Amino acid sequence: MADRDSSSKFVFPRWSNLLLPALIVSAVFGPPYAIILLGSAIDPNTTDVGYQPIQPVEFSHALHAGELGMDCRYCHTTVEKAGFAAVPPTQTCMNCHTAIHPDSEKLIPVRKSYETGMPIPWVKVHDLPDYAYFNHAAHVNAGVSCVECHGRVDRMEEVWQEHTLSMAWCLECHRNPEDQLRPRSEVTNLDWAGPTSDAQREEIKMLQERLPHRRQMTDCSTCHR
Numbered sequence: 001m002a003d004r005d006s007s008s009k010f011v012f013p014r015w016s017n018l019l020l021p022a023l024i025v026s027a028v029f030g031p032p033y034a035i036i037l038l039g040s041a042i043d044p045n046t047t048d049v050g051y052q053p054i055q056p057v058e059f060s061h062a063l064h065a066g067e068l069g070m071d072c073r074y075c076h077t078t079v080e081k082a083g084f085a086a087v088p089p090t091q092t093c094m095n096c097h098t099a100i101h102p103d104s105e106k107l108i109p110v111r112k113s114y115e116t117g118m119p120i121p122w123v124k125v126h127d128l129p130d131y132a133y134f135n136h137a138a139h140v141n142a143g144v145s146c147v148e149c150h151g152r153v154d155r156m157e158e159v160w161q162e163h164t165l166s167m168a169w170c171l172e173c174h175r176n177p178e179d180q181l182r183p184r185s186e187v188t189n190l191d192w193a194g195p196t197s198d199a200q201r202e203e204i205k206m207l208q209e210r211l212p213h214r215r216q217m218t219d220c221s222t223c224h225r
């Protein structure tokens with residue numbers, strides 16, 4: 001107690017001095033740490049819908065796929081053949097941009113990538129957790145359009161995530177896929193408004209008959225393998 005009286009001016013007990021270094025450390029590093037925690041709670045990858053990262057180049061789908069009418073497969077060449085949808089290499093851009101806007105400032109990172117051979121660091125928009133399996137070719141060849149899952153990309157200046165891509169969302173279609181199918185020639189036509197000929201109606205019927213058994217569509221091991 002004598003010890004205490006002699007230092008009664010101190011509001012805090014003496015042992016708190018030992019905490020000082022820790023307090024300084026947390027004052028300096030605390031806020032950023034809190035931001036990181038908060039950040040992960042509101043991380044668009046966990047809330048998903050509307051996620052629209054800043055891209056290294058102001059590449060516009062509204063211009064290229066919309067106005068200019070380029071087919072998705074000109075750039076995303078693998079969608080019919082592979083599980084993943086390849087983002088185009090710089091060469092694809094330079095097919096046009098060696099001649100079109102060759103001096104554009106917006107295209108500086110593209111020209112730099114072309115010169116150095118380093119890929120443009122595009123930021124991934126859609127990203128399922130690794131434990132969920134997805135396959136583009138299976139969907140595209142079954143007559144499921146990009147628009148069902150990605151929305152009107154051809155009207156987006158910058159791509160955002162349109163749907164949750166949650167398990168419930170996948171299952172909503174897997175329980176009832178018949179009405180989501182279209183002729184395969186129309187899969188990248190995001191404007192498509194329904195069959196216009198008997199041949200189209202025939203193809204849809206054929207695709208419907210080819211669908212896997214409903215039980216297989218909703219079986220856990222279809223998407224978790």
Ligand code: HEC
Pocket residue numbers: 055059061064065070071072073074075076087088122123124125126127146147150153154158159188190
């Ligand atoms: C001229 C080439 C080009 C065309 C044509 C094109 N894209 Fe893309 N696409 C890109 C590039 C480059 C990226 C990566 C940058 C970005 O996200 O904007 C991309 C990204 C995407 C993404 C986001 C990928 C991710 O990171 O999750 C989707 C979805 C997409 N495109 C769909 C489409 C659809 C649908 C069409 C047709 C309507 C289409 N694209 C046409 C070049 C193209």
Ligand code: HEC
Pocket residue numbers: 057058059060063064068070075088092093094095096097100101104105106107110
């Ligand atoms: C088939 C030809 C073609 C391809 C391939 C192409 N573009 Fe373009 N791009 C154009 C045209 C045409 C314009 C617009 C010209 C105009 O009206 O100003 C344009 C405009 C642009 C602009 C705006 C330039 C400015 O200064 O306003 C950017 C940025 C761009 N493209 C990026 C890309 C990227 C990145 C890729 C590859 C993923 C790509 N383009 C592939 C034809 C193409």
Ligand code: HEC
Pocket residue numbers: 072073076079083084085086087126127128129134136139140144145146147148149150165187188
């Ligand atoms: C049935 C839903 C569905 C359809 C149809 C679909 N996608 Fe995707 N797409 C996804 C999902 C889910 C991802 C995220 C995949 C992952 O993270 O493993 C994705 C990712 C992408 C990516 C990023 C690269 C990748 O493979 O992760 C691009 C580019 C893309 N899609 C383009 C397209 C285009 C172009 C079409 C139409 C030709 C299309 N998608 C049709 C659901 C779909």
Ligand code: HEC
Pocket residue numbers: 132133134135138139142144148149165166169170171173174177180210211212222223
């Ligand atoms: C708009 C409808 C639709 C949506 C949304 C959809 N699917 Fe599918 N999916 C289908 C159809 C149709 C098939 C049957 C394809 C076939 O003929 O094998 C299928 C088949 C599959 C297969 C089996 C592929 C194979 O290799 O045999 C997997 C895996 C799959 N889907 C995963 C997913 C996941 C994961 C999601 C959500 C991120 C999803 N799907 C969203 C319609 C859809």
Ligand code: HEC
Pocket residue numbers: 128129132165166167170171174217218219220221222223224
């Ligand atoms: C059509 C594809 C599909 C089928 C079928 C499916 N899942 Fe999933 N599952 C997913 C996707 C996609 C995710 C990731 C969702 C996310 O990122 O939020 C997921 C996530 C999960 C998770 C993680 C927790 C959660 O809810 O996000 C569990 C556990 C799970 N699934 C169990 C199952 C079980 C058990 C079955 C069978 C009854 C099943 N899944 C069938 C696509 C599927």
